Amino acid sequence: MSSTTKRMLIVGSTVFALVAVVMVAVVLRGDAQGRAGDANLLARLVAAEADGEPYQGMVAVASVMLNRVESAKFPNTVSGVIFQPGAFESVSNGLIWRRSPSRQAVSAARDALNGYDPSYGCLFFWNPSKPVSGWIWSRTIAVRIGKHVFAR
Amino acid sequence: MADEVNNAGENVGAVGEGTGEAGTARSGGTAANWPGALLVLLLIASLVFGYAQWTARRRLEVAVGNQYFSSFFDLLGNVDNVRVALSKSLVSGSPRLRVGALSDVWREASNAQANLNSLPVTHKVLAKTSAFLTQVGDFAFVTARKVANQQMMSDDDWDRLVKMKEQSEDLAKGLAGMEAEASSGRINWVRVAEQANKEVPAKAGSKSTPEVVTDGFTKVDESVQQFPTLIYDGPFSDHIEARKPVGVTGAPIDSTRAIEIARKFVPFDASAHTGKIEGEVDSKIPAYRVSLEAPKKSGKPDAIVDVTKTGGHVVLMNIARDIDPKKIDLEAAVARANVFLSKIGMTSMKPTFASEVGDVAVIPFVWVQDGVYVYPDMVKVKVALDNGDILSYDSLGFLTSHHARKLSKPSIExxxxxxxxxxxxxxxxxxxxxxxxxxxxxxxxxxxxxxxxxxxxxxxxxxxxxxxxxxxxxxxxxxxxxxxxxx
Structure with missing residues (x-):
């Protein structure tokens, strides 16, 4: 009788230990992937904002997000920058959730996270052929890539 | 934002329409003058539908507005706490309490910044205030660390804290003016957001809600603009942005020379490529952006190479092509990157780390001088893991910081x-x-x-x-x- 209870106890505690190990592993994995959330959000924004742009232009759009995170004038997190009210048309009209990012957009987001910045530290980008507010033209334009201009 | 509200409204409306049609079908069969009855029913159905739409939209507007109210009132609290914590940090005599107060400043200022930036007001109006809050938090953090290290606060540090305290009082006052409007519930945030999206300048003298909010924040932002540039030891300090690149040396080059340099630089034979200046980069490191277009059916990829106008250094190179599944390992990729670097004359660079991202390897190399690893002088090489081709090269860090250093002997072994x-x-x-x-x-x-x-x-x-x-x-x-x- 006591031996079966013991065995059950042993089996029970083994199962418990295994579950605990698995849970810890899951939690740690989640931690290690902390930046994956940023990468996915960035890729979505790139897909929505820079669709049909050359690859350099896609990386530059992602870089603008990261430069904003580094700037004191903008929110200090990737999600804060992307969801800043009125900052991006594709966020305001929900386009970023309707389009799943292409492989190119994902790889552009990763390149930008690795520090590749073809916009050279720019904080703004816009399409000059579309109506934009006048004040934005007062920024110094650093470079033009595809249909977008990038400015500090 | 308004679009989203509309979409959601339509979904709710669609349900209402469905039930309305069911009612029409039932009654249409029995009545004698059925066209008239049908019209009346249709009218009622559309009214019900419209009302359902309208209430759904109202509910969403209120929900969205409440989110903004929450951010706004949190911001008020945060700024007030920043002000109080700054005063406390000045009054505290013991390092223990001062570190506590400064940590409070740091936390409250970064929360304030986050709340400020989640308000639906044009960035133009918030930029300076946002920068001020970031720098207050950053400076408080750096100073707290200093105090915790048992270092003395300098006179400059003291002056900055006093000025920040005064500035945050002004900020709190400016926000308090808007608080009255907000507390009376007169601010319609959805309209503020619509106005911000339209980028219409506020009309002088008009006192509708969007103007009140924009005016209020414009005034707050103007008061912050008088704040002097902040130079201190911290990542958001103004001097970081003002730093000039020191690694761009040499004589100025023209665009033809830039194309030549780009053609020779790429890791494949680009003699048949069409080289042209695609644009110019007007950054801290001015450069020509050279595009190399492969002749058709050559099977070679296109490349973009940025060549500095001074000295003709390559800042960035990117080769765009599709990558097949992984065939080589990281060690092999590092070896390929090493060969590429020695070919372009970047000797005495050593790899420190390599990571696999997707089907490519990213390998940062740092400058090594007398056995010392100089991390700021970094170039990054991206290698395709299908055949080991070099895909991109980035020497922005290297060109920004590389110079002849006199490395002093370590005084600690x-x-x-x-x-x-x-x-x-x-x-x-x-x-x-x-x-x-x-x-x-x-x-x-x-x-x-x-x-x-x-x-x-x-x-x-x-x-x-x-x-x-x-x-x-x-x-x-x-x-x-x-x-x-x-x-």
Whole structure:
């Protein structure tokens, strides 16, 4: 009788230990992937904002997000920058959730996270052929890539 | 934002329409003058539908508005707390209390910044206030660290804290003016958001809600604009942005020469490529952007190469092509990157780390001078893992900071530095000297002993200043699900 209870106890505690190990592993994995959330959000924004742009232009759009995170004038997190009210048309009209990012957009987001910045530290980008507010033209334009201009 | 509200409204409306039609079908069969009855029913159905739409939209507007109200009132609280904590930091006589007060400033200021930036007001109106809040928090953090290190606060630090306190009082006053409007519930945030999206300048004298909010924040922002540029030891300090690149040396080149340089630089034979200047980069490092277009059916990829106008250095190179599944490992990729670097004349560069991202490897190389790893002088090479081709090259860091350095002899030996490490760290590699970037005003770099070790199963790099023995930085190596390699 006591031996079966013991065995059950042993089996029970083994199962418990295994579950605990698995849970810890899951939690740690989640931690290690902390930046994956940023990468996915960035890729979505790139897909929505820079669709049909050359690859350099896609990386530059992602870089603008990261430069904003580094700037004191903008929110200090990737999600804060992307969801800043009125900052991006594709966020305001929900386009970023309707389009799943292409492989190119994902790889552009990763390149930008690795520090590749073809916009050279720019904080703004816009399409000059579309109506934009006048004040934005007062920024110094650093470079033009595809249909977008990038400015500090 | 308004679009989203509409979409959601339509969904709710669609349900109402469905039930309306069901009612029509039932009654249409029995009545004698059925066209008239049908019309009446249709009218009722559309009214019900419209009302359902309208209430759904109202509810969503209120929900969205409440979110903004929450951010706004949180912002008021945060700014008030920043003001109080700044005063406390000035009054506290003991380092223990001062560190506490400064930490409060840091926390409250960063929350204030986050809340401010989630309001639906044009960025133009908020930029300065946002920058001020970030810098107040950043400065408080740096000063708290200083006080905790038993260093004295300088007179300048003291003056800055006093000015920040005064400035935050103005900020709190400006916000209090808007608080009255907000508390009376007169602010319609959805309209504020619509106005911000339209970018219409506020009309003088008009007092509708969007103008009140925009005017209020414009005034607040103007008061902050009088704040002097802040130069202190911190990552958001103004001097970081003002730093000039020192690695761009040589004589000016013209665009033809830039194309020549780009053609020779790319890791394949580009003699048949069409080279042209695609644009110019007007950044801290002015450059020509050269595009190399492959002749049709040559099977070669296109490339973009940025060549500096001064000295003709290559800043960025990118080769766009599709990558097949992985065939080579990280060691082989590092070897390929090494060969490429020596071919372009970047000698005495050593790889420190390699990581696999998707089907490519990203390998940072740093400049090594007399055995010292100079981390600011970094170039990054991207290698395709299908055949080992070089895909991109990035020397922005190198060109920004590389110069002839006089490295002083460490006044602390490796063994002495090792004594200063945490007992929780098990050192796993022999220590080496490294120059790392630091955010101080006097010098952007510090010579440190680099220790690599493990603690609780995780990998760390710890840097101990070789002159002062201060622990400068602790970096954790975050392993991705894909492979990585430390060298």
């Amino acid at each position: 490796a063994d002495e530095a090792k004594e200063l490490l945490s007992p929780a760290l098990t050192v796993s590699a022999p220590p080496r000297l490294a120059v790392i970037p630091v955010e101080t005003v006097d010098t952007p770099e510090a010579l440190c002993w680099e220790f690599r070790g493990t603690s609780f199963g995780e990998d760390f790099f710890v840097y101990i200043d070789a002159a002062s023995g201060v622990e400068e930085k602790v970096l954790q190596l975050i392993k991705t699900s894909e492979g990585s390699l430390t060298m």
